[in-house]
Structure formats: C-alpha cells, structure tokens
Amino acid sequence: MTQQLSYVQLSSSINPSFWNKFTELKLNLDKLDETQHSIWGYFSIILANKECTVPVLEVDSTSFNQKFNGQNIYLPFHGKLLNKNTIEKFKDCNKMDIINEEGKLLYQRIRNGCVLLDPSLLNCFLVLSFADLKKYHYYYWFAFPVPKDVVIEKNYSRLITEVFSKNEVNGEYDFLQGKNTSFIAFTLSRNGSSITCQQSIIYSLKLPQQEANDIWVGWEKNEREKMGPRLSNLKNTLDPYVIAENSVDLNLKLMKWRVLPDIDLEKIKSTKCLLLGSGTLGCSVARALLAWGVINITFVDNSTVSFSNPVRQSLFTYLDSVQAKPKSQAAAENLKIIFPGVVAITIALGFDTYLVMRHGFKDKNNMNTQSTPILHPEGIRSIKGTELGCYFCNDVTAPGNRMRPAFYKTSQNANNHDMDDGNQSILGLLPHSVRGFLSSFEHILPATQKYKHCVACSDIVLEEYNEKGMDFLLEVFNSSKHLEDITHLTEMFKETDFGDVMEFSDEDFQ
Amino acid sequence: MDMHLTLENFTKCIEDIVKISDLLMDGWILKEKQGVENGKYIVKRCTTQLTKPDDKDIKVLVTFEYHIAYQLSYGVPVICFKVWKHDGLLFSLEEYWEFNQDLKEHNMYDTLTQLDHPVLCQPFLTLHPCRTQEIIQPFLENSKNPVISWLSVVGLFVHLNLLEEYLKNC
Numbered sequence: 001m002t003q004q005l006s007y008v009q010l011s012s013s014i015n016p017s018f019w020n021k022f023t024e025l026k027l028n029l030d031k032l033d034e035t036q037h038s039i040w041g042y043f044s045i046i047l048a049n050k051e052c053t054v055p056v057l058e059v060d061s062t063s064f065n066q067k068f069n070g071q072n073i074y075l076p077f078h079g080k081l082l083n084k085n086t087i088e089k090f091k092d093c094n095k096m097d098i099i100n101e102e103g104k105l106l107y108q109r110i111r112n113g114c115v116l117l118d119p120s121l122l123n124c125f126l127v128l129s130f131a132d133l134k135k136y137h138y139y140y141w142f143a144f145p146v147p148k149d150v151v152i153e154k155n156y157s158r159l160i161t162e163v164f165s166k167n168e169v170n171g172e173y174d175f176l177q178g179k180n181t182s183f184i185a186f187t188l189s190r191n192g193s194s195i196t197c198q199q200s201i202i203y204s205l206k207l208p209q210q211e212a213n214d215i216w217v218g219w220e221k222n223e224r225e226k227m228g229p230r231l232s233n234l235k236n237t238l239d240p241y242v243i244a245e246n247s248v249d250l251n252l253k254l255m256k257w258r259v260l261p262d263i264d265l266e267k268i269k270s271t272k273c274l275l276l277g278s279g280t281l282g283c284s285v286a287r288a289l290l291a292w293g294v295i296n297i298t299f300v301d302n303s304t305v306s307f308s309n310p311v312r313q314s315l316f317t318y319l320d321s322v323q324a325k326p327k328s329q330a331a332a333e334n335l336k337i338i339f340p341g342v343v344a345i346t347i348a349l350g351f352d353t354y355l356v357m358r359h360g361f362k363d364k365n366n367m368n369t370q371s372t373p374i375l376h377p378e379g380i381r382s383i384k385g386t387e388l389g390c391y392f393c394n395d396v397t398a399p400g401n402r403m404r405p406a407f408y409k410t411s412q413n414a415n416n417h418d419m420d421d422g423n424q425s426i427l428g429l430l431p432h433s434v435r436g437f438l439s440s441f442e443h444i445l446p447a448t449q450k451y452k453h454c455v456a457c458s459d460i461v462l463e464e465y466n467e468k469g470m471d472f473l474l475e476v477f478n479s480s481k482h483l484e485d486i487t488h489l490t491e492m493f494k495e496t497d498f499g500d501v502m503e504f505s506d507e508d509f510q
Numbered sequence: 511m512d513m514h515l516t517l518e519n520f521t522k523c524i525e526d527i528v529k530i531s532d533l534l535m536d537g538w539i540l541k542e543k544q545g546v547e548n549g550k551y552i553v554k555r556c557t558t559q560l561t562k563p564d565d566k567d568i569k570v571l572v573t574f575e576y577h578i579a580y581q582l583s584y585g586v587p588v589i590c591f592k593v594w595k596h597d598g599l600l601f602s603l604e605e606y607w608e609f610n611q612d613l614k615e616h617n618m619y620d621t622l623t624q625l626d627h628p629v630l631c632q633p634f635l636t637l638h639p640c641r642t643q644e645i646i647q648p649f650l651e652n653s654k655n656p657v658i659s660w661l662s663v664v665g666l667f668v669h670l671n672l673l674e675e676y677l678k679n680c
Contacts, residue, residue: 013557013573014598044557046535054571056557056596073535138598193534193675223597232597 003154005205008055010043010125012142012220012230015060019131019138019234025064026083026131027250031257034085039063041077041125042070047189047199057125057142077123083131090130090139090229095219102126103145103216128229134247136238141229142220147213155204160184163202170196252293265293272296278331283315286335297335299328357391357433388432393451453492455483513650514643515657517548520580520587523657524552526679527578534675543629551579551629558669560609570609571596576670578657579628586642587657590627590634591668603635610667621667637664655680 025037042058057077062069068076082098084090106124108114115121126143161169182204189199222228235243249265256263273294275282278301286297305313305320305327315338320330432447452458464472464486475482484490515523524540531538537556543549555575562568574593581588593601607618625636642660649659658680662672 011571011596013571013596015573016592016594016598016600019598056571058555058557058573071537071539073537190673193673195535230597232599234599237600 002206005152005154005203007146007218009218009220010057010142010144011054012127013056013058014140014232015058016234016237017061018059018063019232021061021064022081022083022129022131022138023133026133027253030083031253032085034083034089037064037081037083039079039081039127040065040068040070041079041123042074043077043123044073045075045188046073046195047187057144059127075123076120077125078121079125079127081127081129083129085130087130087132087139090128093128095128095141095143096215098126098128099143099145099216099218100214102143103147104214106145107147107213133250136233136235136243138232138234139229140232144218144220145216146218148215148217150210150213151208153206155206157201157203159198160200160202161198166198169198248293268293269295272298274298274300276300278313278315278327279309280313282327283313283331286331287314287338290335290338297332299331301327301331303327305330354436355433356435387450389448389450390454390457392456393448393454453487453489455487455489458487460487513647514585515587515646515650516585517580517582520657521550523587523655524550524578526655527658527676528552530676530679534673536673546629548580548582549629551577553577560669562609572601574669576668577627577630577634578661581628581639584639584642586639586646587660588628588636588639588642589661589664589668589670590625590636591670592634601635606635635668637668649680653680 029035039059040063042060042063044056044058058074059079063079070076080102084093102124106122109121124145126145127140128143129138129140131138182202185201185203186197187199187201188195188197190196191198219227220230222230252265256265271294273289273296275286275297278286278299282299282301286299289297303326304324305316306324307318307321309327310316310318310321315331315334316327317334320334325333431445433445435444435446436442450457453460455461461483468475481490528538528540530536531554536554538552538554540550540552542551553575555573557571557573560570560572572593572595574591576589576591578587578589580586593606595601603618603622603624607622610622621638623636623638624633625638626632627634642664645663646656646660649656653659655676658672658676661670662677662680665672
C-alpha cells in the first residue's frame with residue numbers, strides 16, 4: 001500500500017522591524033506607486049527546539065536589503081512584496097492569478113536550469129499587503145507557491161540512521177558521496193550542544209509523469225485556520241503622540257504627492273512663525289499654519305481672553321474667559337490640545353454677507369519700476385498680481401454690518417495674476433476675492449487694486465519697515481496713530497467724516 | 511570588599527560567548543554602537559512556543575530577541591528582550607507575564623520591568639538589574655566567564671536556555 005506525500009506549509013513570522021522599514025519605504029520612496037519589492041525571508045537551517053515543530057519563515061527590516069546578509073544559520077528565501085494602496089484593491093485582486101504567475105516563473109526557472117545554479121531560487125514566497133498607515137493596520141497574506149494536484153507516491157521512508165551507520169551520519173556530512181540513494185529530506189537538529197542530521201529522512205518516491213502545471217496553490221491560512229489575510233494592528237504598541245505627529249505628516253505628504261509635488265514640506269516644518277496678536281486672525285492663522293505642518297509658533301498678545309472672544313476666536317473656550325487667561329498663553333496651550341484638521345479658507349463673516357480674499361504678491365525686483373500696462377478687452381480692467389489690494393486696502397468696502405473678520409488667510413502665488421483671464425492655479429480658478437450676499441443669494445468675484453494709503457501693504461509702510469525694522473515696529477506698537485500718520489490717512493480723516501464707518505471692538509464693551 | 515564585573519571583563523565575556531556560539535551555530539551576534547562607552551552588546555533571536563501555565567491549551571508561537579548589555583550605573587550585565595507574536599505584535603510586560611511559569615510567585619514589577627536598553631535607549635522588557643550583583647558575586651572569583659554563569663541562573667526565567675557547551679567554558 002503506497003502513501004502519498006503531502007505538503008507541509010511554512011508559517012510566516014514577522015519581526016516588528018519589518019513593518020517599520022516598510023512604512024519608511026512607502027512614505028519616502030514608493031509614495032503612491034504600487035512598486036513590487038524583492039524581499040528576503042529567513043529560514044533557520046536548524047530545527048528549533050522540540051516544542052516548536054512548525055517550520056517558520058521570518059522577515060524583518062533587513063529583508064529589504066539588496067544582498068542576503070543573514071547569519072549562516074539561515075537559508076535565504078526569495079520573496080516578493082506586492083503592496084496595494086487601497087483595501088479594495090487588496091481584496092479584489094485575483095489571488096489565483098498572482099500565485100499562478102509566480103508558479104509559472106518558478107517552473108520556468110526549473111526548466112531553464114537557473115535553479116541548478118542557485119538552488120535557493122526554489123525557496124520562494126509572496127506577500128500581498130495593504131498598509132493603512134493612518135491607523136497602523138497592516139493587512140498581509142503570505143503565499144508559498146506549490147503546484148496543485150501533483151501526486152507523489154511514497155514507496156517507503158526511513159530514518160537516515162537505518163540506512164547509514166551512526167558513525168557515518170555523525171561524520172563530516174560527506175557520507176552521501178558516491179551512493180545511490182532515492183531522496184533525502186536533510187534535517188539538522190540539536191543533540192545537546194552539537195548539531196546532527198539524525199532526524200533526516202530518506203524517501204523512495206515514485207515521481208509523477210507530468211508536464212507544466214498551470215495551477216498553483218499555497219496561500220497561507222490565517223490565525224483562524226481560514227483562507228484569508230492576517231492583520232497586524234500596531235496602533236496599540238505606538239505612542240499616540242507619535243501617531244498624531246506621523247498622521248499629520250502623512251496627510252501633508254498625500255497632498256504633496258497628489259496635488260503639489262513641488263512643495264517643500266521640510267522647509268515649512270522647520271519654519272518658525274511669530275504671530276503678533278492672538279485674536280480672531282491670530283487664532284485662525286495659527287490653526288492654518290498647524291494644518292500645513294508648521295510646528296514652531298510664537299504668540300504675542302497683551303490682553304486676556306474676554307467672554308465675547310471664544311465664539312469667534314477659534315483657539316479659546318469659555319473656560320479661558322472665566323479664568324481671564326492671557327490670550328497668548330491660552331492660545332499656545334489650546335493649540336497643543338488641538339489636532340489640526342480642516343484647512344478652511346474664510347475671511348470676513350458679516351450678518352448676511354461674507355468676503356474671502358487673498359493678498360496680492362509683492363514683486364521685489366520691480367518694486368520701484370513702473371509696471372508694464374496689461375492689454376485688456378474693452379470694458380474690462382485687468383489688475384496685475386503685484387497690484388492686488390490686501391484686506392486692509394479693502395477695509396472700507398468690506399461687508400456691511402460686519403462684526404469682525406472671522407478668518408483671514410493669505411495665499412501667496414509666485415506668479416503675477418491677471419484676474420480677468422480667469423486665473424487657473426493648480427487648485428482651479430484663483431479669484432482675488434469672493435463676496436457673497438445671502439439676502440440676494442449672490443456670489444461675485446471682484447478684483448480690487450492696491451490702495452496707496454493702505455496701513456498694511458502700501459509702499460510707504462513696507463519701505464519704512466525695510467529701513468527701520470524693529471524700531472518701526474516699536475513705534476507702531478507704542479502709538480495706534482503711527483500707521484495712520486505715515487500713510488497720510490490721518491489727514492484724510494480730517495477731511496472726511498468717518499464716524500459712520502467706525503467699528504466697535506469687543507473690548508469697548510467691557 | 512565587593513568585587514564587581516568590570517566593563518572590560520564583560521566585553522571579553524560576551525566576545526567569548528559569540529566565539530562559542532559561532533562554533534555551535536547558536537545565533538549570538540556581537541553588535542557595537544560607536545561612540546558609546548558600553549557600546550558592545552550581544553543579540554540572539556529564537557522562536558519558541560509559549561504555553562499558559564494555568565491553561566495548557568493556550569499556546570502561542572513567539573519569537574524572542576535577547577540582548578545582553580552592560581549597565582554602567584549598576585556595574586552589572588543586563589538581560590533584556592523583546593518578544594512578539596508572528597504578526598509582528600510585541601508582547602507587553604503584562605502579556606508576557608501571563609505566560610511565564612517560573613516567576614509566578616514573585617511580584618511582577620519587582621522582577622521584570624520595562625526599562626531602556628543600556629545602549630540603544632529603547633524600551634525593552636528587562637530582568638531588573640538591582641539583584642544581579644548578588645547573583646554574579648560568587649562567580650567573579652570562580653568562573654572563567656561570569657556572564658555565562660549568571661545567564662545559566664537567570665536565563666531560565668525568561669525562556670533562554672543555554673546549551674551545555676557554554677557551561678564547559680566557565
């Protein structure tokens with residue numbers, strides 16, 4: 001009565017460093033590519049201790065090395081890592097095709113003699129994976145391809161020591177030379193301190209008469225003994241602070257890879273930002289900076305959080321006003337608590353109107369030269385990007401019954417913008433400003449020119465700052481009139497009755 | 511006067527362990543972190559099956575990675591390790607304790623703690639070094655390799671079995 005041989009499958013074992021290395025590769029090299037990686041697997045040539053009878057194939061961070069440099073106690077296994085970018089692709093890809101293809105390749109290598117030159121090519125495996133790097137979930141499925149339906153009949157098998165004498169077996173392993181044997185399953189194990197091959201088995205086998213086999217099997221079962229992938233959930237082993245930091249980085253990297261490949265995230269990260277004022281603008285700007293990966297932010301503010309602040313100033317809470325915390329301190333504390341989320345672009349919210357706008361771009365090289373006129377169609381005026389007004393230029397024309405700006409965000413573009421051409425940026429149309437009127441359900445995209453008396457972007461102010469630097473700032477801090485004086489606004493105020501346009505600051509109510 | 515194991519002596523001991531290990535193909539390798547006084551340490555990985563002492567049916571296949579390094583402030587060798595399941599998930603101290611049969615009557619945190627590796631400064635499960643001096647003291651005069659002698663006593667508690675051949679060299 002002949003017996004049939006059956007396969008014994010390897011059991012995969014992943015070193016935690018494997019996922020670390022893979023994450024690093026994915027983030028810094030592969031990015032959005034579904035690159036296939038050659039990886040090494042390590043198989044111990046010495047049978048592990050008696051309690052552990054499962055043959056184990058290990059992978060670790062060195063699996064990604066180009067050359068196999070494992071210790072001499074390991075046999076190399078040639079692996080392929082196929083990573084999918086989404087769980088759907090991971091689920092939907094045809095597992096049969098994948099393993100069949102690998103099997104065919106192996107068969108080819110057997111036929112063309114490659115495996116005779118490098119027998120370790122016979123040891124091959126596949127890993128199909130999906131890495132959810134936001135959650136640190138790693139789905140993976142190992143396969144050790146073997147041809148399906150190959151029947152090998154066993155005539156007999158014997159322990160090696162039944163065929164050779166113990167003395168021969170314990171010699172220098174050259175006892176097989178010149179002998180006619182059938183097949184040998186060479187197994188090394190420990191006997192005390194020394195290594196022996198006494199556990200090896202000699203088989204007499206009847207091989208099948210079979211040509212190329214196109215159907216291969218060998219996907220590993222999961223921990224529930226079902227055909228399916230396994231999951232490494234490393235989230236709980238990681239410090240949540242590190243996860244938060246990495247997740248923010250990953251978000252930005254995804255934006256970079258998908259939309260803005262030229263952006264230098266490291267430069268943003270290492271930039272230190274000083275925010276003068278921690279009010280409505282300061283808070284919102286800080287959050288926007290945080291969302292773009294800026295991590296060094298310094299707040300300067302001389303007031304404390306008042307009760308009217310928290311509803312508009314996004315870094316404060318009611319509790320901060322109860323404790324009358326200094327604004328800069330509260331803003332810094334709360335920024336540390338907050339997880340940066342949405343990048344919103346909103347500026348001024350009125351009662352039923354709003355305004356969203358960006359700054360014009362100052363062309364340093366052409367600061368004093370006359371700008372070249374732009375040709376524009378009749379009835380339409382074009383404004384160059386360098387001539388665009390800022391929020392303060394337009395303050396007079398800002399939404400009516402406006403309380404205060406709720407958010408102010410600038411977007412700098414290195415190019416000059418001709419508004420009427422329907423400027424296209426990488427993110428689509430780039431208007432100078434968007435004005436909305438809820439009462440008439442209307443949206444307009446006006447472009448407004450720079451105001452030469454502007455307290456923020458006028459040449460007078462910029463030149464003054466260039467020239468005097470910190471001294472100029474001190475003058476501004478010390479006198480609320482200083483800016484208006486140098487931009488000649490004071491003179492204009494005298495001529496016009498601006499009483500109607502005056503606004504209340506909430507500090508005025510206290 | 512108390513004798514203690516000097517860093518020099520420790521380094522010689524672990525280098526000898528690696529020499530023996532190479533002959534036996536036992537897997538110990540010597541590593542060194544440059545620019546660190548006690549930069550030399552040895553590492554070995556091995557796979558084994560753990561069984562819960564109170565429920566023999568619960569078995570789990572794990573891999574241990576042992577490190578033996580020199581702890582400068584205690585002036586003693588330290589054995590620390592990581593242990594993970596085959597999906598790459600590390601065991602916490604508490605999870606490992608569940609499977610440890612030999613330390614059960616001791617207080618967990620007195621014996622086994624998560625400490626920084628003396629060289630790598632990463633958290634490892636560590637047999638607390640505060641009693642090591644007591645254990646190693648008698649070996650300092652009589653053993654050719656006090657590190658081996660000490661390991662033969664404490665290794666058992668963390669599933670590290672030494673082959674006989676090592677004991678012949680101490």
